[in-house]
Amino acid sequence: MSNQQKGDLIATVMQAVAAFQDATDQIDETAATRLGLNRTDLRCLGILERAGAMTAGQLAESVGLSPGAITAAVDRLVRAGYAHRIRDVSDRRRVTIEPTPAAQTASEKIWGPLGVEAHRRLSRRTIEELTIIHDFLVEGYQMQTRHAQRITDLND
Template identity: 50%
Template structure:
């Protein structure tokens, strides 16, 4: 959710009447909103909520994770993580296995069936994105990459700021 969606602010007129800065900011916000739409649709296909979809993404990216590592990566309490793992195991999306490096610990992995579904959902998006990127020169791609990397860092810093505000509300 962006400030634009909270305040209802919309561009004052047609795209030609916005400044380049406003147009770029609106395009970035629109891209984020479209990404949320994709994830919402994928969660619906998988029959999971958005937090569980995020957990599936974290586990798939890592290959295997302990519940403790997953709780840290997902920024969830151990209890919430355990409940999510139980839901995802029951739904057939995650599998519990013994950690090959420490037989006393369990790890979770994404099931092969879920990996196939996720690949079917997100694979075409990656292919379409690559096709779009081929329209740009190397210099333009460097500019886009730099913007996205800086934007990602800024977003993570803002998430940390918001979390800190919740922990230490103004008073």
């Protein structure tokens, strides 16, 4: 493969990544609307669904929100019936947030079919291909989070 062909392929892959991000954004926007949530609340709910119960501080750190903003987000999730607060029996000041069965049902209804299809598609790949895909996604995640921090740190 020539350098020109490789450059063209890199450009094509970068365009495909951008299109994939746009499609993911569309799913998230549609899901948030369907659930009656804003996008930040949807991110919080997604983290709770994947990680399980955690303190508000842990959730705030995972999402990158201030203590006040996470309190408001959790309040909205509780009001919507997608999360509840659980007081620690040994330390009444400590509260964990966890998703409700209603959140799990809604999540399965929205993302379950997508997960099934993604699993079916990935099952057709070889171990070597899966390793490459995994490495690409991990590197992409690290790059995206690093640049999100860079953008946060920009001085105007």
